[in-house]
Amino acid sequence: MLKNSTEKLNFFKQAFNSEEFRQNGHKIVDILADYMEKASSGRLNYVLPPIEPDEMMNLWDGEFSAEPGKAPDEMVKKVVKYSNHLLHTKYIGHQVISPLPLAALFSLTGSLLNNSTAVYEMAPSVTIMERNLIKWMSNLIGFRENSDGIFTSGGTLGNLTALLAARQAKSGYDIWTEGSKDSAGLAVMVSEQCHYSVKRALQVMGMGETGVVTVPCDEAYCLDTEKLEEIYEKAINEGKKVIAVAASACSTATGSYDDLEKIGEFCGQKGLWFHVDGAHGASALLSEKYKGLLNGIHRADSVVWDAHKMMLMPALSTAVLFKNSESSYEAFSQKASYLFEKEAREEWYNMAHRTMECTKPMMAFNLYACLSVYGTKFFGDYIDHVYDLTKEFAEVINQSPDFELAIEPEGNIICFRYLKNRDEDINELQFKIRKKIISEGSFYLVQTVLRNKAYLRCTIINPLTTIKDLKELLDKVREVA
Numbered sequence: 001m002l003k004n005s006t007e008k009l010n011f012f013k014q015a016f017n018s019e020e021f022r023q024n025g026h027k028i029v030d031i032l033a034d035y036m037e038k039a040s041s042g043r044l045n046y047v048l049p050p051i052e053p054d055e056m057m058n059l060w061d062g063e064f065s066a067e068p069g070k071a072p073d074e075m076v077k078k079v080v081k082y083s084n085h086l087l088h089t090k091y092i093g094h095q096v097i098s099p100l101p102l103a104a105l106f107s108l109t110g111s112l113l114n115n116s117t118a119v120y121e122m123a124p125s126v127t128i129m130e131r132n133l134i135k136w137m138s139n140l141i142g143f144r145e146n147s148d149g150i151f152t153s154g155g156t157l158g159n160l161t162a163l164l165a166a167r168q169a170k171s172g173y174d175i176w177t178e179g180s181k182d183s184a185g186l187a188v189m190v191s192e193q194c195h196y197s198v199k200r201a202l203q204v205m206g207m208g209e210t211g212v213v214t215v216p217c218d219e220a221y222c223l224d225t226e227k228l229e230e231i232y233e234k235a236i237n238e239g240k241k242v243i244a245v246a247a248s249a250c251s252t253a254t255g256s257y258d259d260l261e262k263i264g265e266f267c268g269q270k271g272l273w274f275h276v277d278g279a280h281g282a283s284a285l286l287s288e289k290y291k292g293l294l295n296g297i298h299r300a301d302s303v304v305w306d307a308h309k310m311m312l313m314p315a316l317s318t319a320v321l322f323k324n325s326e327s328s329y330e331a332f333s334q335k336a337s338y339l340f341e342k343e344a345r346e347e348w349y350n351m352a353h354r355t356m357e358c359t360k361p362m363m364a365f366n367l368y369a370c371l372s373v374y375g376t377k378f379f380g381d382y383i384d385h386v387y388d389l390t391k392e393f394a395e396v397i398n399q400s401p402d403f404e405l406a407i408e409p410e411g412n413i414i415c416f417r418y419l420k421n422r423d424e425d426i427n428e429l430q431f432k433i434r435k436k437i438i439s440e441g442s443f444y445l446v447q448t449v450l451r452n453k454a455y456l457r458c459t460i461i462n463p464l465t466t467i468k469d470l471k472e473l474l475d476k477v478r479e480v481a
């Protein structure tokens with residue numbers, strides 16, 4: 001019990017004691033550095049701890065003592081032990097990166113400073129870094145001078161932000177102020193393979209299932225541009241008002257890049273908003289070798305680009321980029337007060353006008369600082385490395401008669417299946433193989449179903465993963481199958 005105000009103050013002073021921070025910091029960084037060494041050299045016993053959720057519940061106290069208890073370094077050791085080890089070279093699962101360790105230290109700095117990028121006064125330096133990054137990324141896309149954008153927490157929120165702007169710009173009335181009119185029948189054309197966050201955004205926006213007009217994919221799981229006209233006409237004949245097309249660059253399941261030139265041209269002809277979900281694949285713009293996958297992206301009205309996927313940043317760090325600066329103010333267009341709108345445009349430096357979030361972490365600092373330290377080429381080289389490695393792995397699979405690729409990979413996402421043991425249900429077999437491998441902990445990989453066929457799915461995202469790791473995966477699949 002704290003008796004008087006002096007005791008209380010001393011207690012708080014202890015929590016904010018710089019020497020204690022230094023000591024804890026050194027201890028924690030030592031633990032993390034040792035962990036990094038172990039994880040990246042493959043000396044950890046497993047990638048994902050083989051512990052079911054119910055069992056995990058028993059490992060973590062559900063209640064907190066009123067008095068001080070655990071040591072900070074013990075907490076760190078425990079969370080490290082029971083986490084999924086993205087740093088392990090045999091982590092080839094979802095599209096979540098083991099971030100640059102330096103970015104993690106920058107993130108620590110951002111956490112301590114905690115300058116929320118809502119208004120300039122609360123985040124003077126990082127606001128400017130964010131602005132500079134937006135300009136730099138817009139240039140890579142090929143947007144002209146008038147482009148603009150913001151950083152937000154994740155591709156999901158990024159897609160929602162961009163689609164809100166699309167709706168405000170194309171609905172034909174001031175939907176922000178007047179609310180959605182049932183009769184409007186607004187709809188957005190999306191690829192059969194779009195990330196679920198795109199459809200979710202449309203449904204969050206009240207457009208319902210009918211507001212999602214699905215365009216089938218071709219053999220390569222890219223939006224079939226041959227079908228665009230027909231699907232568009234059908235939607236119009238059903239009384240829908242199509243306002244936009246959302247393309248994937250690339251798609252989540254197979255990493256397929258939609259034909260942005262053709263989709264952009266179609267949107268131009270019809271006067272539709274063109275949104276590109278480049279959450280995963282826009283980073284290929286940094287690679288001389290692979291940037292051609294994004295030809296036509298300059299035609300977009302909005303682009304979502306996650307730095308926490310293929311730019312090695314910790315979660316979350318998403319840029320939403322608009323071709324026209326004006327659009328960046330439209331997602332959260334405060335028509336209720338025209339004056340306020342006017343103010344928002346004059347206050348470009350108060351970013352909360354244009355984001356769903358008010359308080360926002362210093363995500364731009366991590367990226368800005370890492371680009372400044374490592375230079376841009378480092379990031380292009382990373383793309384080249386993992387995209388090349390994925391192609392090399394595909395070649396190995398192609399030469400293995402007991403495996404089958406879903407499609408040739410364009411980027412660093414690859415889907416394949418094991419073909420032997422034909423007496424078993426071949427789909428069930430893939431699920432069982434994955435379950436067995438991840439429960440052993442030797443690899444972490446995921447699965448997907450494409451046109452009723454189950455596949456093992458890998459994202460080769462850790463820059464330290466090698467072809468040896470991937471060949472070992474094939475052997476492991478054979479062994480457990």
Ligand SMILES: Cc1ncc(COP(=O)(O)O)c(C=O)c1O
Nearest residue numbers: 095154155156195197252279280
């Ligand atoms: C193509 C695509 N779009 C959007 C998202 C969602 O991004 P986030 O997880 O940052 O919300 C993902 C996530 O994997 C994705 O692959």
